[in-house]
Amino acid sequence: MTDLCDKEGFIWFDGKMVDWKDAQLHFLTHGLHYASSVFEGCRAYNGKIFKLKEHSERLIKSAEILDIKVDFDADYVSKACQEVLDKNNLKDAYVRPVIWLGSQNLGVYSRDCKTMFAVAVWEWPSYFGADIWEKGISLCWAKYKRPAPDTAPTAAKAAGLYMIGSVEKNRSHDLGFTDALMLDYRGYVAECTGANIFFVKGNEIRTPIADCFLNGITRQTVIELAKQAGYDVKEVRIMPEDLKHAEEVFVTGTAAEITPVGKIDTIEYKVGPATKKLHEIYSKAVRS
Ligand SMILES: Cc1ncc(COP(=O)(O)O)c(C=O)c1O
Known part of the structure; x- marks a missing residue:
């Protein structure tokens, strides 16, 4: 079985570019236990991410709806997405930015938790298959x-x-x-x-x-x-x-x-x- 953790490449993780294998988090993560997590799926065509601004804005909006404090804006999300795409040398790819809450508190109350942000990209030609x-x-x-x-x-x-x-x-x-x-x-x-x-x-x-x-x-x-x-x-x-x-x-x-x-x-x-x-x-x- 393939494990997504084993890929080669780079991921934007909590403010910096890290090696694919180092993009890890602790299991006492609020997002894992209570679904305090929002994400986007974007696609890059020939090196450019289609409707990137709209996806980045929706990500920020989704976080706000879940009462996740975000101290960065849609431009920051867009910039990170494009940087990860370029760093991985991919032109046609799927782009997955995620915002979630970290491991500072494992109660349901979530405002003590740190807001985390990461972006991964990978090649993904067709969702449903070629036929x-x-x-x-x-x-x-x-x-x-x-x-x-x-x-x-x-x-x-x-x-x-x-x-x-x-x-x-x-x-x-x-x-x-x-x-x-x-x-x-x-x-x-x-x-x-x-x-x-x-x-x-x-x-x-x-x-x-x-x-x-x-x-x-x-x-x-x-x-x-x-x-x-x-x-x-x-x-x-x-x-x-x-x-x-x-x-x-x-x-x-x-x-x-x-x-x-x-x-x-x-x-x-x-x-x-x-x-x-x-x-x-x-x-x-x-x-x-
Ligand atoms: C449940 C659901 N509905 C609709 C869509 C289509 O949304 P979009 O066109 O923004 O990718 C998606 C895609 O991610 C989805 O997960």
Whole structure:
């Protein structure tokens, strides 16, 4: 089994660049016990990190939502991300900045804990594998639901929110699917475990309103690009029974980019022209 600790390279860790193997922390870390941890996933294309400012700003915002004190700003995050990318000599890579609370107090009270910040980068060509453009990925229904905004900090990209995502992702694999599609606390279609979802019918593209799950930076970019390309994009409430009316389905995310969906539970979809066209437009945008 590969162990991510054993890689060669450099990591930005608590204010300085360290050797990959030296980016360690103690197990009595507040972030580990109570999920006082927020993170970002960005992608670099040809040496430049796409939407870096937006990702850095969201990271800081996520920390604020979790009441994590941050005495640096989004520019500092961006600078660290770019420096790690350059130091590791990578051009096309995934970039993972994380803010978490340290080991100064192991009570639930967290304001005594030191705010930690680290960034790692690695090569990561495709999230879902190379054959997705033939059949698309398959989604099963998740059992867990996205919680209400007054139940969890749903606007933050917070580690704790991924607990149910991991369980559902694993379960989807056990059932022979690629990923799981989650409903929200009201029963509306929400998102996948690490990507937002879109439904195409003719010239109309519908996507769930992001009021209790991550409003993905890719989601926002794709909405803009699709509108510019002449599609009628609507952010609406979507019920599970609406899914049979879609002609194409795709998911979006920094890791997933634009990925076609070939099946949701028992409903099958073709990898269609709108998904292919938007993928082409998106691929140009990220490299421009
Ligand atoms: C749960 C979840 N939803 C949506 C997204 C898509 O967000 P973005 O496009 O900002 O990467 C992600 C990606 O990290 C995610 O983890």
